[in-house]
Amino acid sequence: MGPYDLVILPIPFEMTVSWNEGTSNGPNACIEVSSQVELYDPLLNSEIPCGLSFHTAEEWSSEESTLRKQLDSIQKYIKPWINGEQFPVVLGGEHGILLPIIEVLNEHPEIDNLNQVTIVQIDAHADLRDTLNGEKFSHGTVIRRCLDAGVGKIIQIGIRAYSEEEAKIIDSDDRIETWHARDILGVIERNTGWPRLMERITQIGGPIWLTFDIDGLDAGIVPSTGTPVPGGLSYWAAIEIIEKIFTNNSVKVLGADINEILPGGENGLTQFNAALIATKIIACHISTL
Ligand SMILES: [Mn+2]
Numbered sequence: 001m002g003p004y005d006l007v008i009l010p011i012p013f014e015m016t017v018s019w020n021e022g023t024s025n026g027p028n029a030c031i032e033v034s035s036q037v038e039l040y041d042p043l044l045n046s047e048i049p050c051g052l053s054f055h056t057a058e059e060w061s062s063e064e065s066t067l068r069k070q071l072d073s074i075q076k077y078i079k080p081w082i083n084g085e086q087f088p089v090v091l092g093g094e095h096g097i098l099l100p101i102i103e104v105l106n107e108h109p110e111i112d113n114l115n116q117v118t119i120v121q122i123d124a125h126a127d128l129r130d131t132l133n134g135e136k137f138s139h140g141t142v143i144r145r146c147l148d149a150g151v152g153k154i155i156q157i158g159i160r161a162y163s164e165e166e167a168k169i170i171d172s173d174d175r176i177e178t179w180h181a182r183d184i185l186g187v188i189e190r191n192t193g194w195p196r197l198m199e200r201i202t203q204i205g206g207p208i209w210l211t212f213d214i215d216g217l218d219a220g221i222v223p224s225t226g227t228p229v230p231g232g233l234s235y236w237a238a239i240e241i242i243e244k245i246f247t248n249n250s251v252k253v254l255g256a257d258i259n260e261i262l263p264g265g266e267n268g269l270t271q272f273n274a275a276l277i278a279t280k281i282i283a284c285h286i287s288t289l
Pocket residue numbers: 095123124125127139213
């Protein structure tokens with residue numbers, strides 16, 4: 001295989017989705033609809049792939065019987081691709097795919113210790129529960145598990161649905177920095193909160209993994225994701241966050257995942273938005289080369 005400049009990794013993993021079902025069709029639907037996405041981005045002076053070599057890997061599949069074994073098989077699947085040689089863009093699948101990604105970063109040549117890594121999490125949910133429906137490895141617990149694995153910093157943006165348990169962790173754990181949707185987008189705060197967030201992103205340094213739960217976007221533009229929540233990021237808010245991250249020269253984005261893509265709705269709006277976000281991330285990555 002390879003060498004390629006960029007690889008798309010489809011992981012149709014679905015074991016713990018708590019509401020709608022069907023995220024396992026997400027990666028394919030996103031790839032299919034990407035043929036409708038314009039490949040010209042004003043950041044670049046040519047169309048993606050701009051002469052670079054892209055590869056879409058065969059999608060992950062597994063017959064393993066337990067969640068942990070399934071996650072281990074995701075580890076095995078992504079390991080050859082998340083090694084600093086190509087830029088990985090992972091398509092999910094539910095948010096639980098993030099844990100094996102982070103575990104693989106342990107052996108990334110640019111990482112000595114996971115505590116150097118910052119996860120930037122776009123999400124409606126905090127995903128900080130210790131268990132969800134008795135399950136430790138779940139899309140509702142995945143950020144908690146990444147902290148357990150040793151990640152040094154979480155910057156979560158767009159959060160607007162969380163439990164008392166999660167609110168207490170947000171308040172007490174210094175590793176977690178939460179930008180609640182209301183504080184950056186709400187009527188009262190948006191004129192001050194949004195510029196504060198933009199300023200904060202310019203101060204991040206070091207290696208970043210970008211995890212984009214599509215339900216971080218407003219429910220109106222991702223109507224068929226597993227748990228759509230109103231009051232989320234507009235398309236432009238998401239785009240400006242992504243651009244801000246990549247234009248920060250002291251940051252190294254190791255890769256990104258776009259997850260909880262559940263195809264459907266009128267005109268396939270959810271997967272189309274996921275494809276737009278993935279394309280934006282790719283354009284931003286190319287702009288840093
Ligand atoms: Mn999530």
